[in-house]
Amino acid sequence: MSFLKSFLLLLCLLTGFSGAVIAQEDLESLRPLVNALAEGKFKETEQQVADLAATGNPAVAPLLEALGNGDLQFRKSDKAVFITRSAGKGYQLIDPLTHEVAGEASRSEVTKIKVNNGLRRSIRAALGSLTLMAKDPDVRKTAAAAIFKAKDPEAIESLDTAIAKESDDDVRLVMEQARAAAVLNSDGGDADRLEAIDVLASMGNRDALSLLTGFAASAEGEQKAAADKAITRINKSLALWGNAQNIWYGVSLGSVLLLAAIGLAITFGVMGVINMAHGEMVMIGAYVTFMVQEMIRSSAPWLFDYSLLIALPLAFVISGGIGMAIERGVIRWLYGRPLETLLATWGISLMLQQAVRSIFGPTNQEVGNPSWMSGAFELGQLTITYNRMWIIVFALLVFAGLMLVLKKTPFGLFTRAVTQNRRMAASMGIRTPWIDALTFGLGSGIAGIAGVALSQIDNVSPNLGQGYIIDSFMVVVFGGVGNLWGTLVGAMTLGVVNKFLEPYAGAVLGKILVLVFIILFIQKRPRGLFALKGRAVEA
Amino acid sequence: MSKKLMTRTAGLALASLMASTMIGGAMAEEDTIKVGILHSLSGTMAISETTLKDAMLMLIEEQNKKGGLLGKKLEAVVVDPASDWPLFAEKARELIEVNKVSAVFGCWTSVSRKSVLPVFEELNSVLFYPVQYEGEESQRNVFYTGAAPNQQAIPAVDYLMSEEGGAVKRWVLAGTDYVYPRTTNKILEAYLKAKGVADEDIMINYTPFGHSDWQTIVSDIKAFGSAGKKTAVVSTINGDANVPFYKELGNAGIKAEDIPVVAFSVGEEELAGLDTAPLVGHLAAWNYFQSADTEVNAEFIDTWHAYTKDDKRVTNDPMEASYIGFNMWLKAVEKAGTTDSDAVIDALVGVSVPNLTGGYSAMMPNHHITKPVLIGEIQEDGQFETVWETSGLVAGDAWSDYLEGSKDLISDWRAPLSCGNFNTATGKCGGSGS
Numbered sequence: 022m023s024f025l026k027s028f029l030l031l032l033c034l035l036t037g038f039s040g041a042v043i044a045q046e047d048l049e050s051l052r053p054l055v056n057a058l059a060e061g062k063f064k065e066t067e068q069q070v071a072d073l074a075a076t077g078n079p080a081v082a083p084l085l086e087a088l089g090n091g092d093l094q095f096r097k098s099d100k101a102v103f104i105t106r107s108a109g110k111g112y113q114l115i116d117p118l119t120h121e122v123a124g125e126a127s128r129s130e131v132t133k134i135k136v137n138n139g140l141r142r143s144i145r146a147a148l149g150s151l152t153l154m155a156k157d158p159d160v161r162k163t164a165a166a167a168i169f170k171a172k173d174p175e176a177i178e179s180l181d182t183a184i185a186k187e188s189d190d191d192v193r194l195v196m197e198q199a200r201a202a203a204v205l206n207s208d209g210g211d212a213d214r215l216e217a218i219d220v221l222a223s224m225g226n227r228d229a230l231s232l233l234t235g236f237a238a239s240a241e242g243e244q245k246a247a248a249d250k251a252i253t254r255i256n257k258s259l260a261l262w263g264n265a266q267n268i269w270y271g272v273s274l275g276s277v278l279l280l281a282a283i284g285l286a287i288t289f290g291v292m293g294v295i296n297m298a299h300g301e302m303v304m305i306g307a308y309v310t311f312m313v314q315e316m317i318r319s320s321a322p323w324l325f326d327y328s329l330l331i332a333l334p335l336a337f338v339i340s341g342g343i344g345m346a347i348e349r350g351v352i353r354w355l356y357g358r359p360l361e362t363l364l365a366t367w368g369i370s371l372m373l374q375q376a377v378r379s380i381f382g383p384t385n386q387e388v389g390n391p392s393w394m395s396g397a398f399e400l401g402q403l404t405i406t407y408n409r410m411w412i413i414v415f416a417l418l419v420f421a422g423l424m425l426v427l428k429k430t431p432f433g434l435f436t437r438a439v440t441q442n443r444r445m446a447a448s449m450g451i452r453t454p455w456i457d458a459l460t461f462g463l464g465s466g467i468a469g470i471a472g473v474a475l476s477q478i479d480n481v482s483p484n485l486g487q488g489y490i491i492d493s494f495m496v497v498v499f500g501g502v503g504n505l506w507g508t509l510v511g512a513m514t515l516g517v518v519n520k521f522l523e524p525y526a527g528a529v530l531g532k533i534l535v536l537v538f539i540i541l542f543i544q545k546r547p548r549g550l551f552a553l554k555g556r557a558v559e560a
Numbered sequence: 561m562s563k564k565l566m567t568r569t570a571g572l573a574l575a576s577l578m579a580s581t582m583i584g585g586a587m588a589e590e591d592t593i594k595v596g597i598l599h600s601l602s603g604t605m606a607i608s609e610t611t612l613k614d615a616m617l618m619l620i621e622e623q624n625k626k627g628g629l630l631g632k633k634l635e636a637v638v639v640d641p642a643s644d645w646p647l648f649a650e651k652a653r654e655l656i657e658v659n660k661v662s663a664v665f666g667c668w669t670s671v672s673r674k675s676v677l678p679v680f681e682e683l684n685s686v687l688f689y690p691v692q693y694e695g696e697e698s699q700r701n702v703f704y705t706g707a708a709p710n711q712q713a714i715p716a717v718d719y720l721m722s723e724e725g726g727a728v729k730r731w732v733l734a735g736t737d738y739v740y741p742r743t744t745n746k747i748l749e750a751y752l753k754a755k756g757v758a759d760e761d762i763m764i765n766y767t768p769f770g771h772s773d774w775q776t777i778v779s780d781i782k783a784f785g786s787a788g789k790k791t792a793v794v795s796t797i798n799g800d801a802n803v804p805f806y807k808e809l810g811n812a813g814i815k816a817e818d819i820p821v822v823a824f825s826v827g828e829e830e831l832a833g834l835d836t837a838p839l840v841g842h843l844a845a846w847n848y849f850q851s852a853d854t855e856v857n858a859e860f861i862d863t864w865h866a867y868t869k870d871d872k873r874v875t876n877d878p879m880e881a882s883y884i885g886f887n888m889w890l891k892a893v894e895k896a897g898t899t900d901s902d903a904v905i906d907a908l909v910g911v912s913v914p915n916l917t918g919g920y921s922a923m924m925p926n927h928h929i930t931k932p933v934l935i936g937e938i939q940e941d942g943q944f945e946t947v948w949e950t951s952g953l954v955a956g957d958a959w960s961d962y963l964e965g966s967k968d969l970i971s972d973w974r975a976p977l978s979c980g981n982f983n984t985a986t987g988k989c990g991g992s993g994s
Contacts, residue, residue, distance in 0.1 A: 063724060063947075064724070091840075091939065091940070133945075135945060135947065137724070137841075137937060137947045137948075138725075138726055138816050138817050138820055138841050138937070139724060139725075139726055141816070141817045141841060142817045145817060170817075170818070227782060227783060227785075227786035228786065230786050231785070231786035231787060231788050232788065233788070234786070234787050234788035235787075235788025235789065236788070238788065259783075266779065267776075270773075270775040270776055270779075273773075273775060274773050274775070277772075277773065374602075375602055378602065378606060382610075383601075383606040383607045383610040383611075384607055384610075384611070384829060384832055384833065385607065385800075385803060385830070385832060385833025385834075386833060387832065387833050387834060387835065389835050390807075390835065395810075395811060395838075396811060396813075397811050397812060397813055404779070404782075404812055404813070406808070406811040406812060407811070408807075408811060409775070409811075478772065478804055478807060478808075479772045479803070479804050480800055480803035480804065480833050481833065482607055482800060482833070483606070483607075484604055484607070484770070484800065487604075487770075488770045488772060520775075520776060523776045523777075524776060524780065527765065527766060528765075528766070528767040528768060528771060528776075528777065529737050529766055529767065529768050532768055
């Protein structure tokens with residue numbers, strides 16, 4: 022029975038009812054209402070949910086939660102309703118009221134009680150009013166937020182009691198906002214409503230705006246004036262935040278471009294190889310992530326949150342290794358013949374794509390977000406998603422790391438020496454062919470770890486690399502061939518410009534405008550933003 | 561060359577072995593009926609089309625187990641047009657002229673279909689096209705077994721407008737920038753306006769193929785949805801771009817309860833690459849879901865798993881459309897007693913075969929078929945759960961009733977009309993069309 026205990030404990034934690042002893046008769050009186058859920062369509066179910074919530078019985082909350090999650094099913098033979106949990110090939114049946122295990126059933130013996138979006142909304146609202154007094158402040162906050170969305174006037178009374186009792190300032194604020202939303206939706210008095218408009222105006226986000234716009238459309242007199250004033254105020258501040266948001270989105274897009282281009286900045290920028298297979302190195306990095314996650318899923322699920330960290334070195338080694346093989350096998354015969362290099366690497370890219378397609382199949386592979394990379398947080402009126410934020414951090418780290426390698430290590434010194442003056446470097450005893458291979462491997466390896474990051478935002482399919490190759494070349498050429506800082510500035514500039522154009526010109530036209538801009542820019546400065554000066558240019 | 565070896569070579573369909581198939585083809589004419597499969601196995605569209613090739617090979621294998629057709633075995637001839645539109649026309653010509661196939665099953669994108677149309681017309685062969693498309697076309701040699709806009713887009717919008725669907729008042733029409741989304745959105749815009757939706761309540765947005773940075777658009781949708789009216793997104797975003805779009809939606813916290821997204825190009829296959837937990841409740845409109853609870857569907861899925869030796873492979877709507885098209889062709893050939901194109905084209909109209917959702921689909925005189933329309937919600941396991949369906953079958957309409965140029969056009973390939981774009985206003989065949 023220890024499992025049952027832990028399950029009950031979990032439910033308590035979830036809903037915040039710390040083991041309140043509920044009288045058996047109370048529970049049994051709910052039974053007909055619960056079993057009624059097995060009958061009827063969405064409309065009837067919605068009514069049944071309202072009836073259940075109206076009992077105010079706390080035992081209803083976990084039941085509704087299960088319904089919302091699609092875990093509530095009924096047995097076909099006697100139409101009894103159970104909370105079900107997957108167990109082997111079938112389900113374990115759990116009594117929805119007492120939470121005792123009530124047997125097992127195969128998949129064909131039970132039918133799921135269907136929920137749709139309308140029903141989910143009612144469940145959310147009902148759960149909100151049921152859990153408003155829960156122990157856990159987070160649960161209370163979620164409850165208040167649910168009432169805010171539902172703006173149910175009937176919740177005002179319970180909100181008032183809850184606000185009076187509330188000790189947490191944060192939660193109280195959300196409750197007051199929920200109350201304001203409900204008041205606007207009720208037929209309350211002037212003073213009450215004006216106060217509610219004030220609360221919403223100081224909330225100042227899109228949700229408040231949505232409520233106020235809806236309200237202003239039907240309001241009159243003083244109320245309408247107040248609402249209109251609040252709307253202008255919110256719109257003004259949102260417009261300001263909108264600019265901050267564009268910059269953030271631009272930096273985020275820039276960091277993706279930087280990641281995709283930085284490997285190319287080495288193979289193309291430093292070595293001068295027009296490497297059309299660069300995108301495929303990114304793709305291979307993404308597939309390494311997929312394989313690492315698959316292995317973790319099947320043998321060590323607790324490691325899932327670290328899957329990306331494990332994938333990083335592997336992706337670097339594998340992509341880098343393939344890069345070196347390409348350099349040793351093909352490219353080294355083609356130095357100084359850019360057209361042939363272009364065609365050969367293009368061919369290699371097609372071969373790699375088809376190879377991956379044959380091995381893994383043509384469909385997308387699922388790469389999951391670790392928990393620290395999913396979701397978002399609010400910064401003022403900005404919604405910042407964790408995956409974008411970590412990708413920006415990661416891109417900058419990769420950039421800094423690469424800078425360090427090139428500027429502070431002997432290998433970096435050799436690389437720079439070889440690219441600046443090959444013959445002189447060779448005369449000084451540097452094995453230039455090996456430096457070529459290692460440099461190409463480094464560029465490819467960096468592309469591989471970019472693939473690990475890109476697998477988090479894009480789909481992992483054989484075509485992944487193709488989507489980035491043109492953008493990568495654009496960034497490197499724009500930033501200035503042979504200059505890493507140029508790549509950084511180029512990527513960020515293109516990202517921000519793109520994001521400022523997008524709202525006005527649309528995504529398609531925005532992209533075209535950026536291309537036209539780059540073409541014009543290259544006419545003016547053929548060597549890009551940061552041109553290399555000195556003898557290397559003539560080499 | 562033994563017959564077994566020859567069949568195998570054709571099955572492998574390596575372009576380099578094409579020559580040997582050709583020699584074999586001439587010898588085998590007596591014994592087999594050849595079926596052409598024209599789906600991209602490489603390039604951008606391989607992601608979607610390879611599955612259909614596998615499905616067709618499975619259907620042909622199953623039919624051969626049942627004794628073939630007209631006493632002969634069926635033989636699949638697979639070519640790879642490599643997601644290259646002009647190559648589709650070349651490969652179609654090769655299938656018909658060189659390999660002498662009796663019918664071709666293939667194409668996915670509208671561009672590829674448009675590129676093969678003249679070939680089928682000139683060489684008078686039969687093409688079955690298994691994908692939902694924008695309509696505005698009806699050709700004598702082509703049979704459209706996917707959904708026309710009135711079998712997918714219009715019912716989906718009707719559902720969202722209804723009380724049950726959330727009584728949506730404000731609409732975002734988001735699509736990839738090419739012919740299918742543009743035409744579908746044009747039809748939807750006209751339809752919404754006819755239903756009294758104001759201009760400012762419709763936002764139309766196009767993105768390039770393979771768009772991967774959805775931050776701005778998702779936040780625009782959020783902003784558009786905060787005007788105090790119930791908002792929904794109608795998505796004709798194509799293939800690959802969907803994964804980053806849904807990831808961004810999930811991360812930005814746009815819940816289906818608040819702003820539902822109904823998609824016309826997202827099926828089980830596309831969801832396979834996604835963690836669907838944050839997407840539960842978002843919608844898709846199709847004529848088939850893998851979750852359809854019928855015996856014939858269960859059997860189809862089992863056969864599919866056995867054929868692919870992978871019990872995680874999903875089935876999807878275009879696969880059902882291939883299944884329906886293939887069975888219709890079998891029936892028509894049996895009815896006509898020959899694989900001759902003219903006889904089969906005439907015999908196909910009126911043929912009715914079981915679909916996988918428990919009913920029958922019939923070929924209409926306009927070369928489109930009747931199907932049920934289902935609205936499904938995404939579930940945590942990557943499947944769809946049907947939440948609404950049309951009460952009966954919907955007949956595919958080649959020419960939309962909501963577009964200026966096409967509302968007077970009808971299509972009827974039966975004698976005596978025999979016309980794909982008959983203008984009822986002028987009483988002449990050959991009206992305008994795209």
